[in-house]
Amino acid sequence: MTMRGRSFYSLMLSGAAAAWNAVAEQRFPPPEFESGHQLPVTTVPPPRALWHEYADVAVLLLCLGLACYFVYRRRSRRSVLWLSVFSLIYFGFYRKGCICPIGAPQNVALGFFDPAYAVPLVVAVFFIAPLLVALFAGRTFCAAVCPHGALQDLLLVKPVKVPSWIETGLSVLPYIYLGAGVFFAAAGSAFVICRYDPFVPFFRLSGGLTMLTVGAGFIVVSMFIGRPYCRFLCPYGALLRLASLVSKWRVRITPDFCTKCRLCEESCPFGAIREPVPPPANPVELAPDRRRLGLFLIAMPALIAVFAFIGNRVAAPAALVHPTVSLAERYLDPAKPPPPKVPTPDSLALERADHDPASVLSDAARIRRRFSRAGWWFGGLVGLVIGVRLISLTLRPVRADYEPDRGACFACGRCFMSCPNERVRLGLLSPSEVPGAEPARSNTPPVAAGYIGKPKTAV
Amino acid sequence: MAEQENRSAPVTRRDFLRQGSRVAALTGLGGVAGLLASKLKAETLVWQIDPAKCLRCGRCATECVLKPSAVKCVHAFALCGYCELCTGYFVPEPNELNTAAENQLCPVSAIKRRWIEDPYYEYTIDETLCIGCGKCVEGCHRFGNGSLFLQVRHNLCLNCNECSIARACPGDAFRRVPVSQPYLLKTSYSHG
Numbered sequence: 001m002t003m004r005g006r007s008f009y010s011l012m013l014s015g016a017a018a019a020w021n022a023v024a025e026q027r028f029p030p031p032e033f034e035s036g037h038q039l040p041v042t043t044v045p046p047p048r049a050l051w052h053e054y055a056d057v058a059v060l061l062l063c064l065g066l067a068c069y070f071v072y073r074r075r076s077r078r079s080v081l082w083l084s085v086f087s088l089i090y091f092g093f094y095r096k097g098c099i100c101p102i103g104a105p106q107n108v109a110l111g112f113f114d115p116a117y118a119v120p121l122v123v124a125v126f127f128i129a130p131l132l133v134a135l136f137a138g139r140t141f142c143a144a145v146c147p148h149g150a151l152q153d154l155l156l157v158k159p160v161k162v163p164s165w166i167e168t169g170l171s172v173l174p175y176i177y178l179g180a181g182v183f184f185a186a187a188g189s190a191f192v193i194c195r196y197d198p199f200v201p202f203f204r205l206s207g208g209l210t211m212l213t214v215g216a217g218f219i220v221v222s223m224f225i226g227r228p229y230c231r232f233l234c235p236y237g238a239l240l241r242l243a244s245l246v247s248k249w250r251v252r253i254t255p256d257f258c259t260k261c262r263l264c265e266e267s268c269p270f271g272a273i274r275e276p277v278p279p280p281a282n283p284v285e286l287a288p289d290r291r292r293l294g295l296f297l298i299a300m301p302a303l304i305a306v307f308a309f310i311g312n313r314v315a316a317p318a319a320l321v322h323p324t325v326s327l328a329e330r331y332l333d334p335a336k337p338p339p340p341k342v343p344t345p346d347s348l349a350l351e352r353a354d355h356d357p358a359s360v361l362s363d364a365a366r367i368r369r370r371f372s373r374a375g376w377w378f379g380g381l382v383g384l385v386i387g388v389r390l391i392s393l394t395l396r397p398v399r400a401d402y403e404p405d406r407g408a409c410f411a412c413g414r415c416f417m418s419c420p421n422e423r424v425r426l427g428l429l430s431p432s433e434v435p436g437a438e439p440a441r442s443n444t445p446p447v448a449a450g451y452i453g454k455p456k457t458a459v
Numbered sequence: 460m461a462e463q464e465n466r467s468a469p470v471t472r473r474d475f476l477r478q479g480s481r482v483a484a485l486t487g488l489g490g491v492a493g494l495l496a497s498k499l500k501a502e503t504l505v506w507q508i509d510p511a512k513c514l515r516c517g518r519c520a521t522e523c524v525l526k527p528s529a530v531k532c533v534h535a536f537a538l539c540g541y542c543e544l545c546t547g548y549f550v551p552e553p554n555e556l557n558t559a560a561e562n563q564l565c566p567v568s569a570i571k572r573r574w575i576e577d578p579y580y581e582y583t584i585d586e587t588l589c590i591g592c593g594k595c596v597e598g599c600h601r602f603g604n605g606s607l608f609l610q611v612r613h614n615l616c617l618n619c620n621e622c623s624i625a626r627a628c629p630g631d632a633f634r635r636v637p638v639s640q641p642y643l644l645k646t647s648y649s650h651g
Contacts (some may be wrong), residue, residue: 025605028540030648035576039536040583044642045614047505054615079646096617103620111495117635119505122497135484190620204617206526323626345516352514383621397473 005134007020010053031397053122056099060126060145062075063087067140070413071251076424078414080143084150084364092147095201099128101141101150103194105178107186113186128442130236134243142240143411148199149230152222153412159269160224166269168393170232175385178235179378187315187374188367225270230410237344243304250408253415255425258401259434265402267418272408279398286396296387304383311379312372319371328355498572504635506622510608513593515600519609520592522624530591530624531614532569532584538606538649541579547599547607548572548582564594568627587614606645613641 012224063083071078091100104127111119119127130141142149182195194200198215201207207215230237244250252266254274265273280286317324330336330346331353339347353360404415416422423429470478497560508519508530519530544556553562558572569588573581584607589646599607625633636643 021592025600025603027602028604030537030539030604031541031579032577033576037575037581039578040581042533042644044644045612047613047616047618047638047641097620098617105619108491108495111498118498118502119502121496121499124492124499128492131488132485135481189621190626191619194620195623204524206524243484246477248481248485323628324631342644343516345518345627345629346515348514348516352630397631412601426527 010244026043028438051325053099053120056095057122057125059090060129062131063145066140067144067411068133068137070138071140071143072249072409075255075413075416077416080152080325080411080413083144088147088154089144090147091145092199092203093153097121097147097200099126100147101130102146102197102234103181103191105235106181106191106193108376109185109296110189117189117204131239131243134240134247136248138244138247138406138409138411139240140411142237143413144148146230147203148197148234149410150394151199151202152218152229153410155219155222156226156269157223159226161286162225164271167231168389170387173232173240174241176348176382177233179381179385181235183374183378184318184321187371188325189320190321196221198229226271227410231270231408242407245407247406250406251409251411251413253404254419254421256421259421260419261403262402263418263420264415266370267415268404268412270408270410270412273407274399274403274405274408274414275432276401277397277399280396289396292392295395296390300384300387300391303387304380307383307386308376308380310383311375311377313375314379315371315375316368316376318446319368322364322367322371324360325364325371328361331357331360441458467651471577471618481505485540500502502637502639505613505618505638505641506616506625506633507610507611507636507641508609509632509634509643510610510645513596513609513629514630515593515609516596516629517592517594518627518629520533520543520590522627524589524619525615527589528591529612529617530609531589531608531612531615532591532593532595532607533588533644533646534582534584535606535608535647536581538604538645539582540604540606541575541581542603543580545580545582545599546602547595551599564598565588566592566594570595591626604648608645610644611641 063086065081067080070076070083091097094120099122104123107123108118108127110117130145133140144150179192181191184190184192196211196214198211201211201215202219214298218229258276260276262275265275267273327349331350338352341352342343343351422432424431424434476486484530496608523529533581546564548564549556549562550563551565555562560568567590569585569590571583575581593609596609599605622633634638
């Protein structure tokens with residue numbers, strides 16, 4: 001029996017080794033057992049039950065509600081901190097950073113552009129709920145619900161101030177990254193934001209070397225620079241920033257009025273607190289800013305057009321990210337290597353293209369066209385973002401008090417206890433201990449005479 | 460607090476713009492929600508391997524974000540020939556047809572061989588050991604009935620937005636399937 005089996009095996013080896021995937025299987029009819037043996041059934045373990053997903057939604061909504069309560073009602077940094085520890089454990093280490101809203105814009109984009117793809121209800125809620133909250137209460141999601149933010153926030157040991165020109169320059173990145181994520185999702189159904197997420201490999205405790213290295217880099221940096229991913233890269237943070245710019249309520253540092261002691265500015269590791277800007281004494285001072293504003297407004301359409309053109313050019317190489325496009329490219333390459341003796345995954349793919357070149361090539365052409373169309377939009381968006389950033393540099397909002405920037409504030413609550421007036425409100429200090437604590441706001445000019453600190457010129 | 464102050468104070472241009480933008484943003488979000496809701500009847504999708512397109516290249520073992528992979532070998536028992544010389548179980552030209560490790564094709568000994576009746580043996584996969592490398596699948600496909608094949612096991616799969624195996628799959632065998640039909644199984648012997 002053994003010998004017969006072996007010679008038969010060798011025969012098959014010589015005959016069928018070179019056959020293609022469509023080679024006939026089913027060579028030996030199944031036996032009819034005399035012993036009445038019952039065939040086992042192939043098991044089909046089901047996916048995670050739906051109620052688990054709904055539980056995630058419930059936890060998200062509960063955490064969002066609690067975060068708003070802690071920031072606006074209790075004004076307690078400690079509560080926010082504990083909530084963020086919980087979120088880190090639940091959404092981070094228990095749910096492995098997936099499901100999270102950061103990648104959700106890609107699902108929404110794919111849902112719009114791919115008729116076959118339906119955005120799951122849970123993903124839709126994770127996309128919309130934090131944005132909705134941000135429209136009313138700012139970035140409370142970032143403060144205490146996002147596991148990425150919580151991880152970076154908890155790691156911050158020695159905050160270093162980022163120079164404002166770096167901060168301004170890098171602040172366009174989240175929008176561009178968001179645009180790129182939506183661009184790839186819409187054009188090629190690739191999810192770059194998820195693929196290059198620096199923290200999810202840590203939550204999963206497994207991942208590629210590159211991503212683990214990048215993640216480790218972010219972790220080291222976030223010990224010294226507050227929330228580097230949130231500030232300079234997070235694509236969902238870009239949406240939340242826009243939403244909180246027009247939010248109904250905002251985080252207020254001081255319970256009633258500002259003594260301009262600057263303590264809060266020092267307490268914020270994210271550079272989100274803006275100093276008071278007096279109205280210009282003489283309107284003539286504004287003339288250069290006005291001229292620049294006019295120039296940027298006129299230059300904006302040109303900027304958008306130039307970047308849209310660049311985007312369209314960049315789209316062709318970007319399309320190679322798609323496996324089908326890169327396969328078609330390798331198939332058409334005249335210098336492609338001969339198939340190796342032992343097939344590799346790449347040679348198997350080439351062999352597939354050899355057997356059905358028409359479908360691979362037409363698919364690749366279709367994907368390339370989608371990339372090229374999306375490239376216009378993506379480039380235009382980059383131009384728009386840069387243009388708006390330039391315009392915002394010429395604007396000069398008048399501020400009476402030290403205030404958190406609506407867009408940049410993560411609502412973490414660190415500044416509350418730094419404010420002497422807050423301490424007076426809580427009964428930790430008596431009013432007599434706080435210089436200038438008398439509410440004389442109505443008749444003091446925006447920058448009080450007692451204002452401590454070097455005079456700075458507003459941009 | 461802020462709102463009460465605003466009500467007594469005249470509405471500034473800035474506040475007016477802010478309120479207008481907020482209403483616009485809310486309308487936009489509502490629109491997005493509505494458009495998403497119009498597709499909600501469609502089912503949630505999960506990743507699965509089409510066994511007809513699988514090229515058994517071995518990337519399922521290496522590309523998955525999980526280690527070991529969420530892809531496992533499964534066995535369609537009704538399709539199996541119960542061969543004594545199983546080309547999915549034994550290495551080419553085995554020394555003996557027994558369960559000794561040097562004769563087994565599976566690098567982790569995840570296939571269990573059990574005698575049923577002469578000359579038939581039953582092969583079962585121990586999924587706690589299987590790494591989804593597809594070596595047995597290749598043997599069974601090439602010389603046998605093709606009853607061994609790879610599937611994404613949904614009790615393990617994290618259902619990533621973009622399956623990292625799908626991106627690397629040379630056969631384009633991964634696709635999203637509705638959650639109510641999460642497996643693409645081979646079933647039974649169809650001809651002969």
